[in-house]
Every structure is written in C-alpha cells, then in structure tokens.
Amino acid sequence: MAQSSFLIVGVDGQIGDALWRYLKDGDGTYVTYGTSRRREHLADEMWFADLGVVGSSGAIPDAIAGWARDATFERKVAFLAAAVTGFDRCEGDPSGSRAVNVDAVRVLSSLFARHGVFTVLLSSSAVFDPHTASPLEDASPSPVSEYGRQKSQAEYMLLDALRSSPASGHAIVRLTKVVSAKQPLWSTWLNALREGQTIEAAEDLLLSPLSIRYVVESLLEIAHVRRPGTYHLSGESLTSYHEIATQLAVGLGYARSRVVPVRTSARTGVPLARAAALLGMAGTLVDIGIAPQPLANVISALCEPSPT
Ligand SMILES: NC(=O)c1ccc[n+]([C@@H]2O[C@H](COP(=O)([O-])OP(=O)(O)OC[C@H]3O[C@@H](n4cnc5c(N)ncnc54)[C@H](OP(=O)(O)O)[C@@H]3O)[C@@H](O)[C@H]2O)c1
Known part of the structure; x- marks a missing residue:
C-alpha cells in the first residue's frame, strides 16, 4: 500500500507541537515530518x-523541497x-513578521501546489473586524490589525498559488482562541484554585475558547476529508474569563465564590483589534461534519491532570 505523509511546518508552537505529538503517538498511518527553527x-x-529566510529569500530548505517532490507517498498533506x-x-x-506570515506562505504553497500536496493553512478569526457578528466561512475578510491583515494576505497567497494547480487542494482553517492548561494564565489559575486560593477573573473580557485536542482532531479530520475550502473552528458562544474560571472552579469541585469578578477592559484599554471573536461554522458542519466546541468540553480539557 502506498504511504501517506504529513509535514508540519512549525512543530514548536502550541498547535504544531500538539499536532506533532498526537501524530507521533498515533498508529503510524501517516509518515510524519516536521520543521523547526530551533537547531x-x-x-x-x-x-x-x-x-x-524562506519568505525573504525564496530559498526553500532542501529537505522540504525533497519531501514535496517525493513520489513514494501517494497522499501528502502540509x-x-x-x-x-x-x-x-x-x-x-511589520516587515519581519510579514516575511514569515505572508511571504513564506506564498513560497511554500507554490511549491506544494506544483507537487500535488494538500496544504492546510492555519488562519485566524483576526481576519475579520471584531464587530462582524459570527462571520461564516464565505464572508469577506475585513482585518483591523496588522496580524489580521497578514493572515488575510496569507490566505490570498495560498489561493493564488493554487490557481495554476487546483488539483493539489487546500484548506484554510480559521480559529478562535485556543486555551490549554500549559499556558501561563490557565496554569496559574488552576494551581491557585488547587492550593485553596481565591482568584480574580475579568467579567468584561470575552473569548470563544477551543481546546487544543479539538483543534488537532479537527485539523486531522479536515486533512483526512481532503475537501478544498475555508473552514472555521470556534466555540459555541462568547464567554467571559470570569465565567470560564468559575466553571473551572466548579469542575474541580470548589465553590463558585473562589472566583472573584473584576473589570479590566477599561483599565487595560484592550484595543478593538484584539476583541474576542465568534465564528460561524455552518459550512464546516456541512462539509466536514465538525460542530462548534461546547464550553463544557473546553472546561473538561482544562481540568484534565495531564492535558495534551
Ligand atoms: N493559538 C491560538 O489561539 C490561535 C488562534 C487563531 C489562529 N492561530 C494560528 O494558528 C497557527 C499556530 O498558532 P500557535 O498558537 O501554535 O502559535 P505559536 O505558539 O505562537 O507558535 C508559532 C510558531 O511559529 C514559529 N515561528 C515564528 N517565526 C518563525 C520563523 N521565522 N521560522 C520558523 N518558525 C517560526 C515559532 O517558533 P519559535 O517557537 O522558535 O519561536 C513558534 O513555534 C498560527 O498561524 C496562528 O496564527 C492560533
């Protein structure tokens, strides 16, 4: 049987690392390679x-070019x-980040398109103006930050690269906010609750959280279905940090009163560009069968003793 292969470009980040570990711990159905800038x-x-360097010079590392050309694998996903x-x-x-976020995507997606690699670009809800209510997968991007503009341009670069080789296929996957017990905020709160302390959490800052496991499994499902398109991964609703922290406390068996509400946005002046977003997932549900993640699942994942 011809083998299939995955390439994860960026195995050190929150999502790349989780994807790498999940695949390396798996049944070996896919031969998995990764890239890192940490020698x-x-x-x-x-x-x-x-x-x-890839983005600014256009020079592609030999190993990546060789993988893209390798005809041993029947199906390849990057x-x-x-x-x-x-x-x-x-x-x-802006120029340094653009080299990574936009130019490197153009260089790599052109290579992958030429060699029939199905390319999955991780994008963000930041491609939309936060005032847009639950934008669907086919809504036009309307970024209001440099990060959002770069992610939107990366999406364009991927689509442009595929115009000459549409058979190779692509998926643009826009995410809301991934939370994990490994992140400083959540690990600090979890430790404080477990040590009997009271914590303060903002009641006026909202997010639509996703667990890392939901993201990893959804990305693999999208890669498995291999249906070209733009997909959204979102929580079911916008929820305050206070509400999530309270549910965490309850999930761990502690009183709700252990979480004290505070108002922070007036004090910190969180810019509009970083306001929370909720994404509509109607197309993703129909095309791939992935529904928004319920908050209860995210809470359970945060409460796990050894989160992935
Ligand atoms: N996590 C979220 O909540 C979220 C939400 C929406 C969208 N996304 C998207 O999902 C993707 C992954 O997010 P993430 O949270 O996993 O990001 P992350 O934890 O910040 O990791 C990003 C990775 O990119 C690597 N990187 C940065 N500059 C690089 C360069 N010049 N060459 C090679 N690697 C470089 C970093 O390497 P070092 O570790 O060496 O610095 C890091 O490992 C991103 O495209 C992001 O826009 C994430």
Missing part, C-alpha cells in the same frame, strides 16, 4: 527551516502552523 530541538524526521502570532510583534515589526 537544538531537531529530532528524527525533523528539519531546520527559518521561515523568515500543515502551515508556524507564524509570528502576537498582535504586538506584528505591529512592531
């Missing part, structure tokens, strides 16, 4: 790639998971 972290089946993800980092260094 000291390179392991077997992992190659060095600095996407800033996940573009590396990016400069911070709003501030994109605002502060």
Whole structure:
C-alpha cells in the first residue's frame, strides 16, 4: 500500500507541537515530518527551516523541497502552523513578521501546489473586524490589525498559488482562541484554585475558547476529508474569563465564590483589534461534519491532570 505523509511546518508552537505529538503517538498511518527553527530541538524526521529566510529569500530548505517532490507517498498533506502570532510583534515589526506570515506562505504553497500536496493553512478569526457578528466561512475578510491583515494576505497567497494547480487542494482553517492548561494564565489559575486560593477573573473580557485536542482532531479530520475550502473552528458562544474560571472552579469541585469578578477592559484599554471573536461554522458542519466546541468540553480539557 502506498504511504501517506504529513509535514508540519512549525512543530514548536502550541498547535504544531500538539499536532506533532498526537501524530507521533498515533498508529503510524501517516509518515510524519516536521520543521523547526530551533537547531537544538531537531529530532528524527525533523528539519531546520527559518521561515523568515524562506519568505525573504525564496530559498526553500532542501529537505522540504525533497519531501514535496517525493513520489513514494501517494497522499501528502502540509500543515502551515508556524507564524509570528502576537498582535504586538506584528505591529512592531511589520516587515519581519510579514516575511514569515505572508511571504513564506506564498513560497511554500507554490511549491506544494506544483507537487500535488494538500496544504492546510492555519488562519485566524483576526481576519475579520471584531464587530462582524459570527462571520461564516464565505464572508469577506475585513482585518483591523496588522496580524489580521497578514493572515488575510496569507490566505490570498495560498489561493493564488493554487490557481495554476487546483488539483493539489487546500484548506484554510480559521480559529478562535485556543486555551490549554500549559499556558501561563490557565496554569496559574488552576494551581491557585488547587492550593485553596481565591482568584480574580475579568467579567468584561470575552473569548470563544477551543481546546487544543479539538483543534488537532479537527485539523486531522479536515486533512483526512481532503475537501478544498475555508473552514472555521470556534466555540459555541462568547464567554467571559470570569465565567470560564468559575466553571473551572466548579469542575474541580470548589465553590463558585473562589472566583472573584473584576473589570479590566477599561483599565487595560484592550484595543478593538484584539476583541474576542465568534465564528460561524455552518459550512464546516456541512462539509466536514465538525460542530462548534461546547464550553463544557473546553472546561473538561482544562481540568484534565495531564492535558495534551
Ligand atoms: N493559538 C491560538 O489561539 C490561535 C488562534 C487563531 C489562529 N492561530 C494560528 O494558528 C497557527 C499556530 O498558532 P500557535 O498558537 O501554535 O502559535 P505559536 O505558539 O505562537 O507558535 C508559532 C510558531 O511559529 C514559529 N515561528 C515564528 N517565526 C518563525 C520563523 N521565522 N521560522 C520558523 N518558525 C517560526 C515559532 O517558533 P519559535 O517557537 O522558535 O519561536 C513558534 O513555534 C498560527 O498561524 C496562528 O496564527 C492560533
């Protein structure tokens, strides 16, 4: 039987790392390779790639080019998971971040399109103006931040690369906010609750959270179905940090009163561009069979002793 292969471009990030571990712990159906820009972290089946260099010079590392050309594999899927993800980092260094977030996507997706690789681009709800209520998959992007503009342009680059080789296929996957017990905010709150402390959480900051497992399994389902298109991964509703923290406390068996509501947005002046977003998923549900993630599932994942 001809083998299939995955390439994860960016195995050190939150999602790339989870995808890498999930596949490496799996049944080996897919031969999985990854890229990293941390030479000291390179392991077997992992190659060095600095996407800033790829984007600014157009030079593709030999290992990636060789994988794309490799005819041994009947089906190949590349996940573009590396990016400069911070709003501030994109605002502060627009050209450097653009080389990674936009130019490298153009270079790699052109290569993958030429060689029949199905390419999955991880994008963001930041491609929409936060005032847009639950935009659906076919809504026109309307970014209001440098990060959102770059993600929107990356989507365009992928589509443009595929115009000459439409048979190779692509998926643009826009996500809301991924939360995990490994992140500092959630691990601090979880530890404090477990130690009997009271925590403060904002009642005026909203998010539509996703668990990392939901994201990983959804990405793999999209890659498995291999139906070209734009997909959304979102929670079911917008929820305050206070409500989520309260449900966490209850989920761990503690009193709701252990979470004190505070108002922070007036104090911190959270810019509009970073306001929470909720994405509509009607098309993703019909085409792939993936529904929005219920908050209860996210809470359970955060409460797990050893989250993935
Ligand atoms: N997590 C979310 O809530 C969320 C929400 C919406 C969309 N997304 C999208 O999902 C994707 C993955 O997000 P994430 O949360 O996993 O991001 P992340 O944790 O910030 O990781 C991004 C990765 O990109 C790598 N990277 C940055 N510059 C690079 C360069 N020049 N060359 C090679 N690698 C480089 C980083 O490498 P180093 O580790 O070496 O710095 C890091 O490992 C991104 O496209 C993001 O826009 C994520």
